Amino acid sequence: MKTILLVEDKRGMRVMLSTALEEDGWQVTAVSAADAALKHLKTDSYSAVLTDVLLPGRYNGIDVLDSTPSGTPVIVMTAFGTIDMAVDAMKKGAADFVSKPFKLDEILEKLSSVASDSSESMLGQSSVYLEALKRAERAAPSGMNILIMGESGTGKELLARRIHQRSGRKNGPFVPVNCAAIPENLMESELFGAEKGAYTGSTDARPGRFTIARGGTIFLDEIADLDMTLQGKLLRVLESGTYHSVGGTEEQKSDALVIAASNRDLSKMVVKNKFRQDLYFRISEFPVNLPPLRDRGDDVILIAQHYLELYNGSSFTEEALCSLRNYSWPGNIRELKNMVRRACVNSGEKVITREMLEFSGKKPEGSLVEQAAAAARAREKTLITSALAQSGGNRRKASEILGVSYRTLLTKIKDLQIAVE
Numbered sequence: 001m002k003t004i005l006l007v008e009d010k011r012g013m014r015v016m017l018s019t020a021l022e023e024d025g026w027q028v029t030a031v032s033a034a035d036a037a038l039k040h041l042k043t044d045s046y047s048a049v050l051t052d053v054l055l056p057g058r059y060n061g062i063d064v065l066d067s068t069p070s071g072t073p074v075i076v077m078t079a080f081g082t083i084d085m086a087v088d089a090m091k092k093g094a095a096d097f098v099s100k101p102f103k104l105d106e107i108l109e110k111l112s113s114v115a116s117d118s119s120e121s122m123l124g125q126s127s128v129y130l131e132a133l134k135r136a137e138r139a140a141p142s143g144m145n146i147l148i149m150g151e152s153g154t155g156k157e158l159l160a161r162r163i164h165q166r167s168g169r170k171n172g173p174f175v176p177v178n179c180a181a182i183p184e185n186l187m188e189s190e191l192f193g194a195e196k197g198a199y200t201g202s203t204d205a206r207p208g209r210f211t212i213a214r215g216g217t218i219f220l221d222e223i224a225d226l227d228m229t230l231q232g233k234l235l236r237v238l239e240s241g242t243y244h245s246v247g248g249t250e251e252q253k254s255d256a257l258v259i260a261a262s263n264r265d266l267s268k269m270v271v272k273n274k275f276r277q278d279l280y281f282r283i284s285e286f287p288v289n290l291p292p293l294r295d296r297g298d299d300v301i302l303i304a305q306h307y308l309e310l311y312n313g314s315s316f317t318e319e320a321l322c323s324l325r326n327y328s329w330p331g332n333i334r335e336l337k338n339m340v341r342r343a344c345v346n347s348g349e350k351v352i353t354r355e356m357l358e359f360s361g362k363k364p365e366g367s368l369v370e371q372a373a374a375a376a377r378a379r380e381k382t383l384i385t386s387a388l389a390q391s392g393g394n395r396r397k398a399s400e401i402l403g404v405s406y407r408t409l410l411t412k413i414k415d416l417q418i419a420v421e
Helices: 011-023 034-043 061-067 083-091 104-119 127-142 156-165 184-192 228-240 266-271 277-283 299-310 318-326 332-347 368-390 395-402 406-415
Strands: 002-007 026-031 048-052 074-078 096-099 146-149 174-178 217-221 257-262 286-289
Touching: 002 011, 002 034, 011 026, 011 104, 026 034, 034 048, 034 061, 048 061, 048 104, 061 074, 061 083, 074 083, 074 104, 083 096, 096 104, 104 174, 127 146, 127 156, 127 286, 146 156, 156 174, 156 217, 156 257, 184 228, 228 277, 266 277, 299 318, 299 332, 299 368, 318 368, 368 395, 368 406, 395 406
Parallel strands: 002 026, 002 048, 048 074, 074 096, 146 257, 146 286, 174 217, 217 257
Antiparallel strands: none
């Protein structure tokens, strides 16, 4: 089960967040002060940490961040007047920050994203998926602007984080921006910052995401949602490396690596004059296509087994595995993750059957014979992948673990298209 350390001094906020997190499947340890959090971090491990920046007592949220083990994602919560501390937190390695007041869905989405990134690698063995990963890893050290294209739920942010970790900016912040989730009238200040009094309700100067991303990477998710005016301002940043905050006169510089993503065909939007052609060419210096889950074959089973373990499920019947394999997955990995989680909750400690799977789209197709064959194939691939992992990729040792001949294992690896490092 996913575990989280919540550090928030306001009781009402702490209770509200704890309830929402528990309903979202988290096991929550909630404390009101940094010193209590530091004690927990010495003895316990967590999937993620969510902490306010400004806390009563000797220590604050930055101290919590500094004491959190490397590899555990930390999201910091800020209010007006503490934005500079949030910027400092991002530079010190916080996964993200959120400004109060915020929507609960925003917190849950950010946590889901960073926790997925820390708890799993890019899972998959299909040739189309591995080719996408190899292409992304070739792009990472180049410093070129990268455009990730793929349907919703395919893992574009996870891939962007992977690129960041393999780039020359890995020691800098990774700053995600969901262009579809931010109101149009606030997007400019979100990206470029705003001076005090620049707009109604602006009581403090606010740094933008490009400022926070200095020395690191900015990830512009769903970039197709930017209006034409902002597209022009973004183009200027990419061409000149400079920008102005809202209400500001001083030119600011940006050196961030830019990774953009979209679930829409930007080239078609260019033809329809809905996306600037010059910006499209700028952001797509190195394009990467993430394949939809339905095109990834037995990767579905591998990913489903991962989430089964994550959510403390028992196991799948062969019929259930076959149904998962044959479904079209319009919501991709996000839909699979949610389905497995629901099935684990509904099944208790029982084996998950085909009937327990709640498919939202067109039901899986195929005759019983086809389903049985697909299930057997998926089971074989899972066993071989597990044996290879146990043997550190040594195929002779893996064949001994499986109790088959070395030649038989090589044939199966080729037939099932299993990648061996």
